[in-house]
Amino acid sequence: MAFEGLSERLQATMQRIKGKGKVTEQDIKTMMREVRLALLEADVNFKVVKKFVNTVSERALGSDVMQSLTPGQQVIKIVQDELTALMGGENSKINMSTKPPTVVMMVGLQGAGKTTTAGKLALLMRKKYNKKPLLVACDIYRPAAIQQLQTVGKQIDVPVYTEGDQVSPKEITENALKYAREEHLDFVIIDTAGRLHIDEALMNELVDVKEVSKPDEIMLVVDSMTGQDAVNVAESFDTTLDITGVTLTKLDGDTRGGAALSIRSVTDKPIKFIGMSEKLDGLELFHPERMASRILGMGDVLSLIEKAQQGVDETKAKELEQKMRTSSFTLDDFLEQLEQVKGLGSLDDLMNMIPGANKMKGMKNANMDPKQLDNVQAIIRSMTREERSNPDILNVSRKRRIAQGSGRSLQEVNRLMKQFGDMKKMMKQFTGGNKKGKKGKRASNPFQGMNLPF
The missing domain is CATH 1.10.260.30 (Signal recognition particle, SRP54 subunit, M-domain)
Incomplete structure (x- = not known):
């Protein structure tokens, strides 16, 4: 599960300071040392860690905290606020066109999960926003990429536009947009090709597709398991294409979470969606404040x-x-x-x-x-x-x-x-409405001793 190690370290650190009636400068220094180690172990960019620790320390040492009746809780609130700010502050919604169709161009390296994410996004748009999506197969290089997108489209009952693997992605995109307008489909998702690494040929092709489609959203799909490399990938794609948002996949896997905490700060582009399961309904809107609460063990009741x-x-x-x-x-x-x-x-x-x-x-x-x-x-x-x-x-x-x-x-x-x-x-x-036992004592925890299967 993502953030597990970071979450445990931060929660243990916060717990030590939580109930303190008085917080000293040394307490803050000790806590910040632990926070720094926890973030670095989670594979967060070291520049991001340095800035985060400095900001929290500065706020925690302010007179508002030191003179507070509950300084420990005030410090925890500062950590939560800064974690939220680090991940973007608030949820960033997808850019919708005022003149349909809305066009989303999915980009990223091979293996990041673009094709599956394209299907997940189509399903989410139909269910949550009542959109009529069209999936466009522009990955003409990877074996079975077109068939994979067609299979995904069939599973979620969304049409897939394809012209096979002998037509250029630029031409496929042009024709797909004409088809979408003729069929009154108002949300077009273009599944582009990826490579195992970034190269000039890939970028030139993506630039061509961008020029033809004039996308409302250029969504970079990043495998969160790649950790710090994910930030480097994001920077490269952003420099060439000027991405508008990021989707992190495999956040339900054994990832340390460093990408989620670094990408926004390094690229200044928002994380818009996160993949939380392999199922086609496993794409969620990314809420920084909710994720910060979960990392600190405060739960996420709204989600x-x-x-x-x-x-x-x-x-x-x-x-x-x-x-x-x-x-x-x-x-x-x-x-x-x-x-x-x-x-x-x-x-x-x-x-x-x-x-x-x-x-x-x-x-x-x-x-x-x-x-x-x-x-x-x-x-x-x-x-x-x-x-x-x-x-x-x-x-x-x-x-x-x-x-x-x-x-x-x-x-x-x-x-x-x-x-x-x-x-x-x-x-x-x-x-039954009776919260007390026969002798007036409160009933014991009903979960106590149960080896629950869920």
Whole structure:
């Protein structure tokens, strides 16, 4: 997961200063040393690190902080503000043409994920902005690039314009724009060729496509796994093409996050989108303030709400609430909820959006392996309809049959049934309106001791 190492280091550093009633100059120096190391380890450009540390130190040593009643929290707020500013300050929206079609030219090195990102962008524009997109296949060099774009277009039901690999990208672009106007398609995405490295031939071709298409947006697609090299790539493309924005791909992978924290500062061009999964709906608008909050362990409730609104059926949610209140929640309902949770994306990312979730006792040791969701689904689907509605009838022989049918062990079946029972008890606590136990004590954390599968 992106930023994991940086996040852990910064959170530990912030925690040491958070509760301090008085912050000294030495405290700030010690904290800034840790912050500097954390950023450098995350592969952030050293000039960016130096400027960031100097700015935070200067603000933290100001009289407003030193004389504050909560100086530790003030310093954390400064770090959060400066992290947000480092990544662009606020969300930068895509440039839309006042005279359709809007034209977006996707550029970048080979392997950065341009073709897939083009499809993701088309899907996002259709779903979020009700646009009618057209994908244009201008990568005539990479084997199977055209077929890949056609496959992506078919998956998301978006038309793909192609003239094969014997026509120049400049001519394909000209004809594609005519086609888009004739068919009243208002959002054209041009998938251009990439190279393994930057060369003159590549840049000349991209300049030709730019002159013909007069794009509203020149979107540089950068693989965030490349770290500091991503910044050098961004500078090169910007010098020749004057890019308008950046999309970072593979931010859900094992990347240190240095590119996201460096690119804006070095190129002065905004990060507009981030790829958070391999799925075609895995492209998100980039919100610097939300990312800063996540890095510092403060959660990202707004993104979590947006994900939930997109992925959860409101009518079914109300039905589920009623079932919880009447204790009629079944394994079928549980299975449906698991499928909706899987649709929201990475489980670790979802947990990072909940403020303080990583510090909750019951969640701290929760098993976040997504494979466990698949195992749970296999077990439940191996049950009969009667067993899913009334799990109390499950005896040893039935459980053995379910284990064999799902390819899981008897212990896993027993564990799931215990977890389901614990969950129903938890729901009863939350929906029954009684937050106190029999002797007037507050009920214990319902997650405590549960080896949750999600």
